[in-house]
Amino acid sequence: MAFNQQNSTERGVSSGSKNKNVHPAAAKEPLYGFMPRKVGGDQVRFALEHEINPFTKQPHTQQYRKILEARKKLPVYAQMDEFYKMFNRNQIIVMVGETGSGKTTQIPQFVAYSDLPHTRNKLVACTQPRRVAAMSVAKRVADEMDVQLGRQVGYSIRFEDMTEPGTTFLKYMTDGMLLREAMNDPDLQRYSTIILDEAHERTLATDILMGLLKALAKRRSDLKIIIMSATLDALKFQKYFGLASDAAAPLFKVPGRTHPVEVFYTQEPEPDYVEAAIRTVLMIHRAEDPGDILLFLTGEEEIEDACKKIKLEADDLINQDPDSVGPLICIPLYSSLPPSQQQRIFDAAPSARTPDGPPGRKVVVSTNIAETSLTIDGIVYVVDPGFSKQKVYNPRIRVESLLVSPISKASAQQRAGRAGRTRPGKCFRLYTEKDFMSELEEQTHPEILRSNLANTVLELVKAGIKDLVRFDYVDAPAPETLMRALELLNYLAALDDDGNLTPLGAIMAEFPLDPQLAKMLIVSPEFKCSNEILTITSMLSVPNVWLRPNNQRKEADAAKALLSIPDGDHLTLLNVYNNYMQNKYDKNWAWTNYLSARALAQAENVREQLKRTMERYEVELVSIQEPRKLYLAVRQALCCGFFMQVAHKEGEKGSYLTVKDNQVVGLHPSCGLDNQPEWVIFNEFVLTTRPYIRTVTEVRPEWLLEYAPLYFDLSSFADGETKRALQRVVNKRSGKFDRVDSGADSGAQKKRKKA
């Protein structure tokens, strides 16, 4: 096994320590004698202490020296020699490091000193699941290396490439960005080492990258790979990345630096976890030492509700016993809150009302966002009811939905750990220890097992993966999920019948969009409405733009009605965006119309990015001047992407049946259609209190037959009202298509006037 071999080539060069005789050349050149991938800890420490920064040739600053002293105290720094021994001898390493080990900032630097990418026109990449992490870690590492961010050390995220080609050799990036690069350069030739950080989070992009990198390691023996993860998952990754079938990849382990957290369980299961959570928070406030509380709940409504109740009950307690109960503030936290509100979690706890009075306390009530994305210092108590909203995918009806489900053991541990960041803490689990041991899954199912994979499959095919079913996944998705994705891509003509990428599919893959949206956008010039489809696509790619504050629902609905287009919600989105652009001079326009300025600005940003991609692939930007014709064209273009998301009205009660999948659905209450058209196309199927279709536009069956003849081949339909309705259209259409076409339109117009 390579792991245990002596490396004879290493001995000759490991003499660069400052304690020994320094070669005269090394006095000027800190990296003198460094051989790529044969570098040892002594040499690197010598370079770190050197007068001169080897990458800028400038003298090191005071700040550099100060940060270096702090770096030396990190657990990972003490294991530098061990790291180089393992790194030099292995192509793939799995590394575990608990929070506070310094792995994210230090390991990529260690690698850079060994790879010497700046001398070989290469890059070391380190991926992160989130943009903010990529940005902030890159900034920190640039400071540590005494270089300017964006030069030797940079980052690359969607909408922002903070790197300098030819200069940057250490790059932090989102996992999604690296996946995009792999699509166009499957060998990732620019990189000497690729580090996947936070691999235990198992994002879709990280999982796919692990598969691609495992295969790539066999083609590129010069490429090194480091998988960084939390402890629990290490063995799985070691086995997966073992290059021989029986050998596991070596493990590099670094202890963390956190404080102990005492865990408490309830004696009995709690029937109402929200009620129990509120009770526990108040119990802590009354009985425990000072320190802030973090409570995990599942969603916005639950959180706002709990905050109100906690506030009310805490005020009661204070009134009853003002001498022993301190003031309490309750701060909600979830992603759709505006950033200014999210900042409140960093406010200090309220101070005591009198100099010797009981101290105040801060309670943060949060979704899972506080489990990974955001860390709040000062948390000493965590209340964990054991639930979160999780995405589930049903490939049979192609529906993703959110379900409140029990969390995994790994997730529970992560939550508990949030109590021990600044000092020893306590975690109150609102379930029994027995349930923790026997009912909770070890790990949260990776995203790849819970998602619609249409997008991913297209990316993989573009990256040159021929056989998706036999691809070496860390966890293989259900075959039906893959079949559903392949089927969709085939109907969209992105893949041919043999599963090969078509020229259309190759362009579709270049757009950061779901395949349906990409297809619709690419064909839209044929309908002379690509400007408008571009806008609609952008609006569909950002969070909901409609605001509906609890106490102003009527006003919000009225404002929305003024912007609505009766033919369909897609056209309403177009109208909203155009109005937004026309009123840009008015800073309050979005707010006075109950629209999210943040989401609209995002749509504008996305639109610019998509526009650049359209220009690169020569997808024309065109419009029709006459509004009525334009709207008609837009609705036709929609059919080219979303013909598999059509519903047909059944009976008079306003219920619809989705075509082919035969799901009974209702129009979502947010739908702006002023009648109930016989045929509609929808953007999404949501499963909440009932099955709903959301963002809906009226279409004509003739368009479906015309633009998606394969999917609307009547022989493929089960008998039923939908098939009979389509059959009638086919019969009428034979011979006099144009007349029927305009007739249907005026019929719909009349109906609308009546309503």
Add this chain to the structure above:
DNA sequence: GAGCACTGC
């Protein structure tokens, strides 16, 4: 007559 858990391109 209701909801965006969280990310990412």
